[in-house]
Amino acid sequence: MTSRLVLVPPAIGPALREARFYDGSSSIDETGANRARAVAGALPEAARVVLSPGARCRDTARALGLRGVVAAELAPLDAGRWRGRTLAEVGAAEGEAVTRWLADPDCAAPGGESVRQVCARVGHWLESVPEGRTVAVVEPEVVRAAVVHALGLPVGTFWRLDAAPLTATELSGRAGRWNLRLGRALGGE
Numbered sequence: 176m177t178s179r180l181v182l183v184p185p186a187i188g189p190a191l192r193e194a195r196f197y198d199g200s201s202s203i204d205e206t207g208a209n210r211a212r213a214v215a216g217a218l219p220e221a222a223r224v225v226l227s228p229g230a231r232c233r234d235t236a237r238a239l240g241l242r243g244v245v246a247a248e249l250a251p252l253d254a255g256r257w258r259g260r261t262l263a264e265v266g267a268a269e270g271e272a273v274t275r276w277l278a279d280p281d282c283a284a285p286g287g288e289s290v291r292q293v294c295a296r297v298g299h300w301l302e303s304v305p306e307g308r309t310v311a312v313v314e315p316e317v318v319r320a321a322v323v324h325a326l327g328l329p330v331g332t333f334w335r336l337d338a339a340p341l342t343a344t345e346l347s348g349r350a351g352r353w354n355l356r357l358g359r360a361l362g363g364e
Contacts, residue, residue, distance in 0.1 A: 176306040181218060182344040183361070184315045185227075185235035186211040191340065194262045196254035196284075197314065202230040203238070207340065211238035214341060214362035222307035227251060227314045235341075236312045243312065248300035251314035255287025280330040290333045293317075298324030302351065318344050325353035 186207030190197055203211070215238070224243030226232045228250050236243050257265045266273045275282045280290040288296075297320035311317075318338035323330060325346050338344060345356035 177347050177349050178304045178306050179308040180301070180304055180321075180346040181221070181308065181310045182318045182321055182338075182346070183218070183235070183239075183310065183312050184318055184338045184340050184342065185231040185312060186238065187340045188231050190231070196257045196260055196262070196265070197229065197231075197251050198258040199229040202234045207231075208234065208238045210341060211235050215240045217361040218310055218343070219308060221310040223305075223309050225249060225309060225311045225313075227312065227317055229314065232312045232314065239312070241310065241312065243310075246300065246311075248296055249311065249313050249317050250296075252290065252293040252316045252320075253284070253287040255284040257284050257287070277334060280333060290320075291330050294320040294323050294330050294333065297321050301325060301346075301353075306349070315339075321346065322355060326355060 186203040188201055188203040188207050190201035195201070218239065224236065224241045225246045226236055226243045228245050228247060272285065276284055283289040283292070293316060297317055301321050301324055315338035319333050319336045322328070322336055322344065323333055341361050343359045343361055346353045348354055
């Protein structure tokens with residue numbers, strides 16, 4: 176039997192709108208919650224629902240009418256001391272460090288983790304996805320990491336993949352061989 180995984184990035188909120196490094200506490204806003212409620216019936220039935228830790232994934236799942244369990248392995252990329260700050264703020268204060276971080280998948284944010292580390296962590300989880308359908312409400316970088324791992328892409332492609340809010344990226348496969356269906360808008364838009 177095949178494993179089917181539907182990855183859904185959370186609805187929009189202030190941190191996402193401001194390009195703020197996620198700190199786990201920022202949630203979705205009323206616009207995001209309304210949008211999620213509007214597409215709640217667009218997801219297929221699933222044997223299980225899993226969530227990235229953090230308020231916006233929990234709140235998005237709730238607005239979608241989903242009840243799931245938090246999987247620590249699906250945490251977003253840890254931005255270390257940059258957590259809670261905007262990319263513009265960090266770029267102005269530590270421009271050289273941000274440039275290195277964006278260019279080198281082995282470079283971690285100060286006190287955080289590298290892109291390679293998040294891809295390995297998410298890839299390890301991906302290989303344990305059981306048969307049947309799983310819906311995962313996860314941060315955009317988790318979607319990126321899953322796609323990089325599933326397709327065996329170079330880790331440097333991580334920043335070249337976008338995962339828009341409330342889209343469905345679908346992976347299906349077994350025995351380490353995955354197929355990809357990219358970013359379907361929920362609600363058929």
